[in-house]
Amino acid sequence: MDKQELEAKLRAYVGRETGPPATGPDPVNEAMIRHWCEAMGDRNPVYTDRAAAEKSVHGGVVAPPTMLQAWSLRGMAMAEPMDPAQDAQLSLHALLASAGYPSVVATNCEQGYTRYLRPGDQVVSRTVIEAISGEKATGLGIGYFVDTRTTFTDQRGEELGWMTFRVLKFKPNQMTPEGSAGAKAAQSPARPRRLKPPLGHDNQWWWEGVAAGELRIQRCKDCGTLRHPPRPMCGKCQSIAWDWIVSKGAGTVHSFTVLHHPPVPGYEYPLPVALVDLDEGTRIVANVAGCAPGEIRIGMRVQARIEAADDEMKLPFFHPVAGS
Numbered sequence: 001m002d003k004q005e006l007e008a009k010l011r012a013y014v015g016r017e018t019g020p021p022a023t024g025p026d027p028v029n030e031a032m033i034r035h036w037c038e039a040m041g042d043r044n045p046v047y048t049d050r051a052a053a054e055k056s057v058h059g060g061v062v063a064p065p066t067m068l069q070a071w072s073l074r075g076m077a078m079a080e081p082m083d084p085a086q087d088a089q090l091s092l093h094a095l096l097a098s099a100g101y102p103s104v105v106a107t108n109c110e111q112g113y114t115r116y117l118r119p120g121d122q123v124v125s126r127t128v129i130e131a132i133s134g135e136k137a138t139g140l141g142i143g144y145f146v147d148t149r150t151t152f153t154d155q156r157g158e159e160l161g162w163m164t165f166r167v168l169k170f171k172p173n174q175m176t177p178e179g180s181a182g183a184k185a186a187q188s189p190a191r192p193r194r195l196k197p198p199l200g201h202d203n204q205w206w207w208e209g210v211a212a213g214e215l216r217i218q219r220c221k222d223c224g225t226l227r228h229p230p231r232p233m234c235g236k237c238q239s240i241a242w243d244w245i246v247s248k249g250a251g252t253v254h255s256f257t258v259l260h261h262p263p264v265p266g267y268e269y270p271l272p273v274a275l276v277d278l279d280e281g282t283r284i285v286a287n288v289a290g291c292a293p294g295e296i297r298i299g300m301r302v303q304a305r306i307e308a309a310d311d312e313m314k315l316p317f318f319h320p321v322a323g324s
């Protein structure tokens with residue numbers, strides 16, 4: 001498919017609804033509001049304390065505005081693939097993938113809130129493909145920006161708010177180009193590399209440590225609190241004086257996830273990523289190696305080893321400690 005043909009097909013998507021209106025499985029309710037507030041650490045009593053909410057300007061419990069989208073999501077059912085024929089966004093992404101733009105990254109999201117939601121409200125969302133850009137060159141690769149706009153309404157059809165969401169559907173820079181260059185590359189396949197972190201004043205020292213085989217942890221010079229990832233100010237005492245210690249790399253898996261999708265060149269899947277509590281007393285996000293993803297457990301003892309992630313970059317990989 002040439003570019004003109006692709007762009008004509010893309011234009012046909014603009015203005016289309018992505019699928020039927022989505023209604024969440026539950027109306028707005030106090031239990032879900034409380035869970036959200038606990039997870040977010042939001043202690044505003046108008047969300048969770050009926051007596052306080054009744055005395056407030058709201059006259060009763062309301063939901064945090066940022067929950068807006070949560071009320072119309074399908075829940076665990078979202079893990080099952082939808083029929084692309086029923087979901088214009090899926091078929092649009094499949095079209096772009098077949099035209100050589102397989103990767104996707106979300107780049108922008110904005111929300112607006114028209115009114116507070118109250119227990120009993122039933123949220124319905126409708127999403128429209130609002131705009132598709134021309135082909136753009138970006139730091140990640142060449143691709144197309146796709147903008148969607150979701151409108152949220154209540155059971156009476158009155159607007160509750162809106163959300164715009166932009167994704168870039170792209171051809172990663174490191175992907176083997178098609179055609180003759182591709183044939184050449186196939187003869188001497190270079191393993192794609194991982195995405196490189198942007199290095200700056202605040203984090204370069206940490207990466208230099210990894211390159212030298214050290215797992216460094218930033219330490220506040222005034223109160224001694226450890227912190228990671230590197231940042232300029234102590235969250236506890238607001239001091240900007242810091243140094244670092246070298247971690248022994250021993251820790252415990254606090255939580256973990258195993259990534260399967262979307263496949264990004266340079267990474268092997270399934271990709272286990274863990275949140276590790278280091279014995280020195282701070283937490284780090286890193287890959288787990290040395291065991292099958294299904295063998296990882298919360299509470300498992302792990303040991304960091306600085307290993308090559310590709311031919312240019314080293315990273316700490318946490319390996320299970322035998323007998324833990």
Ligand SMILES: [Zn+2]
Nearest residue numbers: 220223234237
């Ligand atoms: Zn401090």
